[in-house]
Amino acid sequence: VMLYTxxxxxxxxxxxxxxxxxxxxxxxxxxxxxxxxxxxADEREAxxxxxxxxxxxxxxxxxxxxxxxxxxxxxAHRTDPRCRAALARDGAVVSGLAMMLDYxxxxxxxxxxxxxxxxxxxxxxxxxxALLVLIVQLYCAFGELDAFCVALARDDRxxxxxxxxxxxxxxxxxALVDGETQDEFAxxxxxxAALNAAEKEExxxxxxxxxxxxxxxxxxxxxxxxxxxxxxxxxxxTITRHLMSDxxxxxxxxxxxxxxxxxxxxxxxxxxxxxxxxxxxAHKQA
Numbered sequence: 461v462m463l464y465t466x467x468x469x470x471x472x473x474x475x476x477x478x479x480x481x482x483x484x485x486x487x488x489x490x491x492x493x494x495x496x497x498x499x500x501a502d503e504r505e506a507x508x509x510x511x512x513x514x515x516x517x518x519x520x521x522x523x524x525x526x527x528x529x530x531x532x533x534x535x536a537h538r539t540d541p542r543c544r545a546a547l548a549r550d551g552a553v554v555s556g557l558a559m560m561l562d563y564x565x566x567x568x569x570x571x572x573x574x575x576x577x578x579x580x581x582x583x584x585x586x587x588x589x590a591l592l593v594l595i596v597q598l599y600c601a602f603g604e605l606d607a608f609c610v611a612l613a614r615d616d617r618x619x620x621x622x623x624x625x626x627x628x629x630x631x632x633x634x635a636l637v638d639g640e641t642q643d644e645f646a647x648x649x650x651x652x653a654a655l656n657a658a659e660k661e662e663x664x665x666x667x668x669x670x671x672x673x674x675x676x677x678x679x680x681x682x683x684x685x686x687x688x689x690x691x692x693x694x695x696x697x698t699i700t701r702h703l704m705s706d707x708x709x710x711x712x713x714x715x716x717x718x719x720x721x722x723x724x725x726x727x728x729x730x731x732x733x734x735x736x737x738x739x740x741x742a743h744k745q746a
Contacts, residue, residue, distance in 0.1 A: 462535065463553045463718065465528055470560045470704045473525035477567050479514040480586060481575045486511035515584070522585040529594045532557075536601035552700045552718050557602065558611035559701055561595055562618035568592050569626045593636050596627065596645050603648040613655035617701070621656060624649035665742045666735060673731050677702070677710055681735075685728055686721035689714060693724055 486507055490496050496504065567576065568588055576588065602608045612619055628646050631637055637645075669681045676692040677699075684696040690711040699721060702710055709716045 462532070463556060465532060466553065466556045466560055467704050469525055469528040469532070470556070470563070472521045472528070473564060474705065476518055476522040476525055476584075476586070477564070477576060479518045480578055480581075480584060482514040483511055483518075483578050483584070484575055486514075487579055519583070519585040526585070526591070526594065529591075529598065533594065533597050533601060536598065552696060554602075554605065554607045555611045555614075555697045556700050556704055557598075558608055559615050559617060560704065561598055562612065562615045562623070564591075565595055565623060565627060566618050568595070569630050570623065589634065589636055592627075592630070596631065596637060596641065599648060600641055600644045603644065603651075609648070609652055609655055611697075612652045613659050614697070619652070619656065621649070621653040624652065666738055670734065672727075673734065682727075682731060685724040685731065687724055689716050689720050693727065696721065 489499075489507060499507070567573065568591060573588075576586070578584065578586070581587065624645075628642070628649055631642050631645065666681055673681055675682050675694045675698050677694045680695070680698075682693070682695040685693050686696045686699065687693050688699065688709050688711065690709045692709075692711050699710075700718060703716070703718055707715060707717065
């Protein structure tokens with residue numbers, strides 16, 4: 461249930477923010493009187509139609525995304541220790557959640573955050589500060605899970621230490637959360653930064669891996685190889701990330717879900733043995 465909620469939230473919130481960026485671009489063009497006047501009537505009408513299309517249903521989808529985030533937050537606080545332990549073992553959920561939060565954190569505090577500054581955000585159900593608070597609360601709620609912190613550190617699509625540092629600064633500058641939550645997120649930022657540095661060193665040690673251990677899609681060393689319906693073998697984290705935005709086998713474009721993948725335990729054993737051997741060599745050379 462949680463994985464599907466994460467996937468739905470990722471898709472719908474991404475769609476909402478993409479539409480807001482389109483609206484922001486259209487508003488900016490209209491605000492530039494000289495540029496707007498220089499455009500032909502058909503071009504202006506096309507631009508307005510593009511804006512109207514982006515505005516359609518954006519509030520409904522945005523509201524649904526907020527509701528899903530609040531549901532995930534409530535679930536995190538209500539989950540008993542045994543369920544939390546089971547969650548930590550579910551790589552697909554933990555990885556999917558980590559990547560989703562990182563991706564939207566980039567949208568809110570990253571270099572292009574101004575692309576979401578529409579003239580009337582409440583018209584579209586968009587409250588960037590409230591959204592940031594929800595995301596930070598989710599980071600804190602799941603931050604006690606080691607697997608979640610590792611997944612954050614390994615997210616090479618969105619995560620950077622600077623991203624978390626900017627978030628800490630934003631929280632402090634605008635007093636968006638209480639002091640306890642600020643401190644909790646700041647400690648999480650420090651921990652993930654240290655894990656990320658360790659991951660970089662790990663990549664150096666494991667750089668020259670055998671071709672058969674490589675992810676068929678990303679050409680990276682697999683940790684948990686799974687076979688797709690197409691027969692191709694990729695890392696579970698890779699296909700989880702792919703399915704968050706595209707519910708198809710990336711090689712055949714046939715519909716699929718994470719339930720359609722099959723573990724490849726024999727290959728995983730060989731990978732684990734090779735990794736252990738490389739670590740032993742690195743330790744002897746140190």
